[in-house]
C-alpha cells in the first residue's frame with residue numbers, strides 16, 4: 001500500500017522520472033553493470049527478425065486483422081494445382097475425384113448466376129478470365145495436400161503446384177489472342193507457365209536477372225510444354241537487369257507482368273536460407289522499394305500505349321505495394337511523360353471471394369490475405385493501363 005501511495009504521489013507530481021534519474025546517479029560506479037550488447041546479446045535468427053519486423057509494422061497496417069493473418073502465415077500454406085493443358089492426361093477429372101475444385105471455372109459459373117453487379121461480373125467473366133487456365137484447390141477448410149505431380153504417358157508434367165493466389169495476377173493481366181507478353185521478373189517460372197496455359201499469347205518474353213533461377217524456369221517449361229512452344233518465335237528467354245529494360249526497347253509489348261522481388265513474407269518466416277532479413281542482406285532489403293519502383297517504371301516503358309501492366313508481390317507491406325505503385329505512377333508522369341491509370345479490380349475480388357480472403361478497403365490494388373481456412377497468399381497485385 002505504501003509503495004502504491006508513493007508511486008501515485010510521485011507520478012501525480014511529475015517527479016517519477018527525476019527521482020529515478022537521481023537514484024541512478026547515486027548508484028556507485030563499481031556497482032553498475034554495463035551491458036555489452038555485441039558480446040552478450042544472443043543474435044536473433046533471420047526468421048525471428050522477420051517476425052519482429054512484421055509484428056511492429058503489420059500490427060499497425062492491418063490492425064485487428066494481424067493476429068489472424070500472423071497465425072496463418074506461421075501455419076502450413078495451401079497449394080493449388082495449375083493444370084498443364086499440354087498434358088494428355090485427364091488431370092481435372094482425377095483431381096476432382098479427390099474433392100478438388102477448379103476455382104476459376106467455379107467462380108466464373110457462379111458469377112453468371114449473380115444478380116447483383118450482374119453486368120460487371122459477366123463482363124469480367126467473359127472478357128477477363130482466360131477459360132483455358134485451370135487451377136484446382138481443396139475447398140475452404142480442407143487442408144489435404146496434393147501429391148507431387150507425376151508425368152503423363154508423353155513425359156509431360158500433369159500439373160504444377162504453386163500458391164493458387166499467384167495465378168490471380170496472371171488472370172488479371174487478361175492476355176488476349178495474339179498479344180505479346182513480357183514477364184519482367186520471371187524465375188522460377190510459375191507465372192510464366194500460367195501465362196502459357198492461357199494459350200493466347202503470340203509470344204512470351206521471360207526475363208530475370210538471376211541466371212541460375214532462369215535455369216529453373218527453363219527446366220519447368222521443358223517439363224510442361226511441347227517443343228514448338230519452346231521455339232524461338234514463341235518464347236524468348238533473357239537474363240537482363242529489368243530496371244534497364246528501356247535500353248532494349250520501349251512501347252513494345254501488349255501486356256507486361258512485373259512480379260518483383262520483395263520480402264517474401266511467408267518464406268522469410270520459416271526459412272533461414274537465403275532470408276532477406278539476414279543481416280548480410282540488410283542493404284538489399286532497404287533498397288527493395290526503390291528497386292520495385294524502378295522495375296514498375298521499366299514495365300510502364302516496355303508496354304505500348306493502351307497496353308496493360310500488372311504489378312505483383314508476395315508481401316503484405318504497404319511500402320512495397322501501394323506506395324510503390326503510387327510512386328511509380330507519379331514518377332512516370334513527371335520524369336517520363338507516361339500517364340497510367342489504375343484499373344479497378346474490385347469485380348475481380350467479388351468473383352473469387354469464395355476461394356480467397358481479400359483485404360478490405362484497399363485504395364490501390366487488391367491483396368489476398370492468408371487465412372486459416374484458405375491459407376493462400378499473401379499476394380498483392382495492381383493493374384495499370386498506359387494511356388500515353
Ligand SMILES: C[S@@+](CC[C@H](N)C(=O)[O-])C[C@H]1O[C@@H](n2cnc3c(N)ncnc32)[C@H](O)[C@@H]1O
Nearest residue numbers: 185186187188189190191209210241242259261
Ligand atoms: C518474386 S520472384 C518472381 C517469381 C516468378 N514471377 C514466378 O512466378 O515464379 C522475383 C524475381 O525477380 C528477380 N529479380 C530481382 N531483381 C531483378 C532485376 N533487377 N531485374 C529482373 N529480375 C530481377 C529475382 O531474381 C526473382 O527471381
